[in-house]
Amino acid sequence: MCSSRRRPLLVPVLLCALALLAARPTDGMDGDTGPGAGLGPQVARLYEDAAKATRQYEDGRREAEAQRSKALEYERRLDGQRQKIDAMHEDLGRIARAQYRDGGGLPLTARMLLADDPEELMRGQRAVSRANLAVDRAIGKNLRAEARLADQEAGARAAWQALEKRNAGLAKLKKEIESKLEVVRSRLEGQADSSVAAGACPGAVRLDQPDVPSGPSWVAPVEAYELSASFGSGGSRWAHRHTGQDFAVPVGTPVRSVGTGRVLKVSCGGAFGIQVVIEHAGGYYTQYAHLAAVAVDQGDRVDAGQWIGQSGSTGNSTGPHLHFEVRVTPDMGSALDPVPWLSQRGVPL
Known part of the structure; x- marks a missing residue:
């Protein structure tokens, strides 16, 4: 789609x-x-x-x-x-x-x-x-x-x-x-x-932010995309089941915060490669993984639609894409299906 x-x-x-x-x-x-x-x-x-x-x-x-x-x-x-x-x-x-x-x-x-x-x-x-x-x-x-x-x-x-x-x-x-x-x-x-x-995470490179129309509280993590691996799907590259929704996009595609929040973590290495985790109101956290670059630092406040990084293929990845997760804790193991979660917030994928 x-x-x-x-x-x-x-x-x-x-x-x-x-x-x-x-x-x-x-x-x-x-x-x-x-x-x-x-x-x-x-x-x-x-x-x-x-x-x-x-x-x-x-x-x-x-x-x-x-x-x-x-x-x-x-x-x-x-x-x-x-x-x-x-x-x-x-x-x-x-x-x-x-x-x-x-x-x-x-x-x-x-x-x-x-x-x-x-x-x-x-x-x-x-x-x-x-x-x-x-x-x-x-x-x-x-x-x-x-x-x-x-x-x-x-x-x-x-x-x-x-x-x-x-x-x-x-x-x-x-x-x-x-x-x-x-x-x-x-x-x-x-x-x-x-x-x-x-093992050295690249520092934040600030991007010229796009004009984000006022009004929407939530947006999709990338503007134009094709959905690939979905939540809960099986595969040899995952220990159990896929814990997020993948968006197939070329390297360097601007990645957006889906909502207003605070950058909880910016890290690199491991299965997720370069990643950003954002804390949102209501006890939800979103993760953006396999990035090629980040545009935020830990502790930054971000708005819905703000560019926080650029997609890549770092970590355990077979090709360029964004791995997006929604969690109820900052850590793995608490993921929700992102598609209905975003849909409930007015963002059909």
């Missing part, structure tokens, strides 16, 4: 956003002061940039498709308008042919002299003239409508083509950001593994 929350971006500012993203020094590696310096913040920034470029690309793609649909609709209506005009021209042709058959080639005076009923002839002549004039006016009106439709179709087509060009630039930018992210993510993972192997 995937969960993703996105904030809508206005398509009219895509060019501005593209220029800003392109100008931003997203690689962040030129200013390193030593091996692994600032890798966590670099990865976090690149994640933000990649997510922003993705949202902008998706918004632009939807807008381009809307403009394309408009252009096709205008084109369809243009075809209908042209068919109407052709039909009206045909009406004029029928009127002209009828006049010719009725002696329309002779001057009106001559036809009146030859007619058995000149008055009836005049009435017919006036009717033909009115029909001729009505068709002529209708053709003029429809020609003006055709011109308007042609302008609208051209405008929609131009907007569609401009958006397609812009989206190509965004797709290229997104690919470049993701390539840089892959490099820095790999370095962050290597740094985390080295720290755990040496």
Whole structure:
């Protein structure tokens, strides 16, 4: 199951956003002061940039498709308008042919002299003239409508083509950001593994916190994810049963505190690798394990949605993911199933 929350971006500012993203020094590696310096913040920034470029690309793609649909609709209506005009021209042709058959080639005076009923002839002549004039006016009106439709179709087509060009630039930018992210993510993972192997927990690296909307008391521990091993499942890597819920996410994904609380413990080594334990009101504790980096220290107060670290694969782990637990004590052996616990707090996974 995937969960993703996105904030809508206005398509009219895509060019501005593209220029800003392109100008931003997203690689962040030129200013390193030593091996692994600032890798966590670099990865976090690149994640933000990649997510922003993705949202902008998706918004632009939807807008381009809307403009394309408009252009096709205008084109369809243009075809209908042209068919109407052709039909009206045909009406004029029928009127002209009828006049010719009725002696329309002779001057009106001559036809009146030859007619058995000149008055009836005049009435017919006036009717033909009115029909001729009505068709002529209708053709003029429809020609003006055709011109308007042609302008609208051209405008929609131009907007569609401009958006397609812009989206190509965004797709290229997104690919470049993701390539840089892959490099820095790999370095962050290597740094985390080295720290755990040496038995030296890396210190907290403060991250630029995202804008967290006021209101929610509880959130999911990561913003976009795929659920993997669930609570209570069996496996050769666990002594008994799995004691938490795993979220499959790439290395370096920002990990959030699910609620307001206090950082009770930051540690590394053992089966959980680098981990953070947070104490919440009501006698509950949450654990975030297998991290690659931490962004908090023991004793820190944290809010719901605050970034407390970044996911990794340290400890007893077969691949990048976040191991998340809810406990009624700070220690192992008191875990609850996190999925219904979060659901009861308005956070369905």
